[in-house]
Amino acid sequence: MKIKFTLFAVLLSSAYSFAQQRDTIKSQEKLSEVVVTGQFEPQSIKKSVFNVRVISNQDIKNLAANNLADVLNQYLNITVRPSGTTGRSTVSLFGLDAQYFKILVDNIPLVNEAGLGNNTDLSQINLNDVDHIEIVEGSMGVSYGANAVSGVLNIITKKSSKYKWDINASVQEETVGKEFSLFDKGRHIQSLRVAHSFDQNWFVSVGATRNDLQGFLNDRNGKNYLVSDFTRGYSWLPKEQLNGNALISYHKDNFRFFYKFEFLDEDVDYYNSTVQSNYSPTLGSYLYADDKRYFTNRYFHNLNLTGLMFSQLTYNVSVTQQKQQREIENFRYYLYTRTEGMNVSEKDQSMEVLSSTGTLNNFFNDKRIDLQIGYEFVNNKGFALVQKENNIITPVSKTLENYDFFVSSEIMATERFSIKPGLRFSAQSKFDNQYASSVALRYLFDKGLELRGSYGNGFRTPNFEELYANQIFDGHFFAGNENLIPETSTSYEASVKKYTSLSSGLQISNTFSGSYLDVDDRIDMAFIRNNPDTGTPENQYINISKYRMWNFSTMNQFRLNNLTVNVGAALVGVSQRIDNAIMVSDDRFLYTFNLNASFSYNIPKWKTIFSAYYKYNGQTQQFVAGTSEYVLSKIDPSNWLDASVRKNFFKDKFEVTLGARNIFNITDVNRTRSSEGAGHATASTTMLAYGRSYFLKLAYNLNL
Numbered sequence: 001m002k003i004k005f006t007l008f009a010v011l012l013s014s015a016y017s018f019a020q021q022r023d024t025i026k027s028q029e030k031l032s033e034v035v036v037t038g039q040f041e042p043q044s045i046k047k048s049v050f051n052v053r054v055i056s057n058q059d060i061k062n063l064a065a066n067n068l069a070d071v072l073n074q075y076l077n078i079t080v081r082p083s084g085t086t087g088r089s090t091v092s093l094f095g096l097d098a099q100y101f102k103i104l105v106d107n108i109p110l111v112n113e114a115g116l117g118n119n120t121d122l123s124q125i126n127l128n129d130v131d132h133i134e135i136v137e138g139s140m141g142v143s144y145g146a147n148a149v150s151g152v153l154n155i156i157t158k159k160s161s162k163y164k165w166d167i168n169a170s171v172q173e174e175t176v177g178k179e180f181s182l183f184d185k186g187r188h189i190q191s192l193r194v195a196h197s198f199d200q201n202w203f204v205s206v207g208a209t210r211n212d213l214q215g216f217l218n219d220r221n222g223k224n225y226l227v228s229d230f231t232r233g234y235s236w237l238p239k240e241q242l243n244g245n246a247l248i249s250y251h252k253d254n255f256r257f258f259y260k261f262e263f264l265d266e267d268v269d270y271y272n273s274t275v276q277s278n279y280s281p282t283l284g285s286y287l288y289a290d291d292k293r294y295f296t297n298r299y300f301h302n303l304n305l306t307g308l309m310f311s312q313l314t315y316n317v318s319v320t321q322q323k324q325q326r327e328i329e330n331f332r333y334y335l336y337t338r339t340e341g342m343n344v345s346e347k348d349q350s351m352e353v354l355s356s357t358g359t360l361n362n363f364f365n366d367k368r369i370d371l372q373i374g375y376e377f378v379n380n381k382g383f384a385l386v387q388k389e390n391n392i393i394t395p396v397s398k399t400l401e402n403y404d405f406f407v408s409s410e411i412m413a414t415e416r417f418s419i420k421p422g423l424r425f426s427a428q429s430k431f432d433n434q435y436a437s438s439v440a441l442r443y444l445f446d447k448g449l450e451l452r453g454s455y456g457n458g459f460r461t462p463n464f465e466e467l468y469a470n471q472i473f474d475g476h477f478f479a480g481n482e483n484l485i486p487e488t489s490t491s492y493e494a495s496v497k498k499y500t501s502l503s504s505g506l507q508i509s510n511t512f513s514g515s516y517l518d519v520d521d522r523i524d525m526a527f528i529r530n531n532p533d534t535g536t537p538e539n540q541y542i543n544i545s546k547y548r549m550w551n552f553s554t555m556n557q558f559r560l561n562n563l564t565v566n567v568g569a570a571l572v573g574v575s576q577r578i579d580n581a582i583m584v585s586d587d588r589f590l591y592t593f594n595l596n597a598s599f600s601y602n603i604p605k606w607k608t609i610f611s612a613y614y615k616y617n618g619q620t621q622q623f624v625a626g627t628s629e630y631v632l633s634k635i636d637p638s639n640w641l642d643a644s645v646r647k648n649f650f651k652d653k654f655e656v657t658l659g660a661r662n663i664f665n666i667t668d669v670n671r672t673r674s675s676e677g678a679g680h681a682t683a684s685t686t687m688l689a690y691g692r693s694y695f696l697k698l699a700y701n702l703n704l
Contacts, residue, residue, distance in 0.1 A: 114351065139489060206246045254308045384468065388470055492516045544579045553569065598611070
């Protein structure tokens with residue numbers, strides 16, 4: 001740690017010496033995309049020391065994307081992991097699951113019932129008022145604290161309009177595989193957004209979206225099926241969501257504030273595949289199933305203020321209150337009468353967060369040097385029902401707090417060379433104090449060539465389940481561990497980007513990057529002992545495993561007049577040492593190759609855009625626990641293709657988008673598993689999607 005402080009002090013001292021020079025640097029750079037993730041203030045993507053990938057509003061429209069899962073299927077190094085049995089969709093980056101990847105809304109981590117910013121259900125994030133999405137890969141612990149290990153995704157929402165009135169209404173109908181009807185099958189989406197600029201200073205907007213997914217039957221027979229052959233219910237659970245948001249914003253001179261409110265109300269229906277029979281004097285002989293519903297609601301309040309202090313210092317302060325809660329309703333469904341009984345509801349999980357984050361920068365007049373100091377205070381109240389001995393369900397409620405302080409400097413040593421060091425200190429109520437540090441570099445060569453590199457270390461704090469969960473019943477003992485320590489990580493990243501503009505009008509952007517990530521003290525469930533009284537094997541979460549990853553990727557864009565083509569590829573190697581205290585996995589590197597491509601062609605005369613997005617997910621491998629050793633499991637490769645045509649009518653007031661998702665009709669992919677001590681293999685399938693679907697979206701835009 002002394003080395004980190006010394007390095008930072010040296011860099012800061014050098015920065016101050018630059019600040020003594022009052023020469024003005026004239027930037028010849030033309031502003032392109034403006035990004036905010038990891039920046040002191042909004043700036044062009046070329047000025048960013050970090051590599052920032054942008055998903056534009058046009059991409060969101062072309063994909064007719066309603067939630068974040070609809071978008072991220074197409075992007076390199078990102079894997080969306082849907083579950084038909086829970087209705088959740090989470091994200092994996094570089095093979096690390098959603099606990100290591102932080103999702104933000106306007107730089108604020110988004111709560112869910114199991115965490116803050118991480119382990120987020122992508123299907124619960126609505127895109128109705130999104131301006132664009134920014135992704136930064138690698139450790140971002142200095143800027144965003146705990147759990148920003150593999151990267152961050154920042155959703156930037158709309159906060160202004162060039163029109164006095166901006167009204168958008170849309171209806172979207174979509175098949176689920178081959179299943180569709182206007183009310184009982186398919187996916188049905190309606191949304192409305194109204195925004196008004198009172199004058200040059202005041203802006204308000206309100207919006208609401210309803211997303212009704214009627215489930216995917218596949219080889220199942222729905223809720224009213226009477227035969228006891230385990231085919232009742234759905235392969236993909238029915239889900240209905242209602243999202244709403246409201247914003248009020250004021251902007252005058254250098255002062256700006258906005259207050260944003262969002263809510264989510266979600267109902268997921270689970271229909272048991274087991275049909276049972278019984279008899280009562282009242283009902284006679286009857287058939288029934290024990291079903292359940294999951295009710296999730298989320299509230300999000302964010303107040304943000306930015307402005308100047310002492311005519312120079314720039315401040316940015318946010319105060320946020322969020323809560324997400326899930327309830328489970330268990331009930332008995334009587335199949336003959338199609339009625340319910342014995343309904344019992346209880347709160348299953350919740351997370352309530354009160355937090356504040358703030359920064360102060362622009363300490364120097366010389367634009368070649370900037371210094372930022374900041375804080376983040378988080379009060380996190382978690383609740384869950386855990387299973388104790390004798391199947392007794394017990395509520396657990398805990399409060400975790402952290403008080404973080406960070407400092408970062410951005411130095412333009414020359415007109416070409418920039419350096420950005422940073423350090424974060426996190427005082428934890430539950431764990432020992434944690435630290436994160438980073439150094440990022442950027443060098444601009446001639447002829448549009450850019451070189452970037454970064455080093456960072458960060459940490460992941462144990463989640464509520466790892467600390468407190470218990471599943472203790474006859475013959476089973478799986479327990480949380482309040483003595484867990486945070487995982488620590490180190491990452492390195494380097495990239496070369498080249499911009500080329502030809503006389504023909506062709507513009508080319510080529511990026512080649514490589515990265516390395518090392519995670520220590522990984523948390524895994526491990527055997528700890530055989531109970532001396534019962535002989536039951538007891539297992540508990542402990543810090544025992546290790547993870548390493550390296551990645552080489554390239555992204556290339558070609559633009560000529562109205563045509564845009566993107567092509568990318570990535571090769572990822574992952575090494576995991578999994579240790580459950582009985583057996584240890586092989587830690588050799590396992591490799592995956594991914595490829596993506598997209599094209600968009602605009603015909604202005606027709607007011608029509610044709611677009612297609614393709615993703616190849618290569619074979620993935622991982623070690624899984626067998627009876628006496630870890631064995632290698634392989635998931636077959638898959639291809640994903642989305643395409644659409646978007647056309648405007650009536651002076652751009654009416655917009656029609658017609659398209660298809662998952663054109664290659666992917667549903668299940670094969671998973672093979674090597675048998676122990678033999679050359680044989682067992683096979684199973686993993687449900688990846690519900691097949692090819694078609695959509696039609698009608699949107700009305702009134703701008704006055």
